[in-house]
Amino acid sequence: MGQETVTIVDKTANPAPLGLLGFGMTTVLLNVHNAGLIPLTSMILAMGFAYGGIAQILACAMEYKKGNTFATLAFGSYGLFWWSLVFLLMVPQITILKTTGTPVQTADPASLAAYLFMWGLFTLLMFIATLRLSRGLQVIFISLAVLFFLLTIGELTGSKLITMIAGYEGIFTGASAIYVGLGEVINEVYGRDIIPV
Structure with missing residues (x-):
């Protein structure tokens, strides 16, 4: 009886554009505010x-199925970053919590600075991994690290100017992710590299 070779071809869709656009569009909108x-x-x-x-x-879940550890960690972490940020801003506003007698405090500048700094540190370390990946991802991760550190400084100093600068830098960061995400879609649809990523 002879041996048989079986080739398995991955026919699942590329989930990166979904994650990149989810990150990019939301980042642009928040930083238009900043x-x-x-x-x-x-x-x-x-x-x-x-x-x-x-x-x-x-x-994140789709990248996990593809065995892509970097994308699993990145999309999972930043997806949960957005949830934590929304909860951080919304929980003190929930009326039912205000009526229990123990009001939930809004995060103070030092707490927000610690939160933003940890995300900046995480992003800077993730940037190291992008040095083996595409130039587009390198731009996204280094500009995101800069954004987190600028926002940290803005919280610590109370400087509206630094926060405004961070906002414009964040618009660039989000736009970079949108560019890479749409570039991946366009290149796949056309079957060749039209948009350099």
Whole structure:
């Protein structure tokens, strides 16, 4: 009896564009607020919970099935970042919690700075892994690390100027993710590299 070779071809879709666009579009909207162009409204929080959070968590699960550890960690972590940020902003506003006699405090600047700094550190370390990946991912991760550190400084100093600068830098970060995500879709649809990523 002879041996038989079986080749398995992965025919599942590329989940990276979903995760990149969920991250990118939500990041642009939040940073349009940080830049001082629009107020923080339920639109941004809903986008953060749904597209920033759920879409990236779905992309995380799909990347896990593909065996992509980097993308699993990145999309899962940043999806849960968006959920934690929405909860951080919303929990103190929940009326039922206010009536229990122990009001939930809004995060103070030092707490927010610690939160943002840890995300910046995580992102900077993830950037090291992108040095073996595409230039597009390198731009996204290094600009995101800079964004987190600028926001940390803004919280610690109370400087509206630094937060505004962070907002414009964050718009660039989100736009970079949108570019890479749509570039992957366009390149796949056309079967060749049209958009350099």
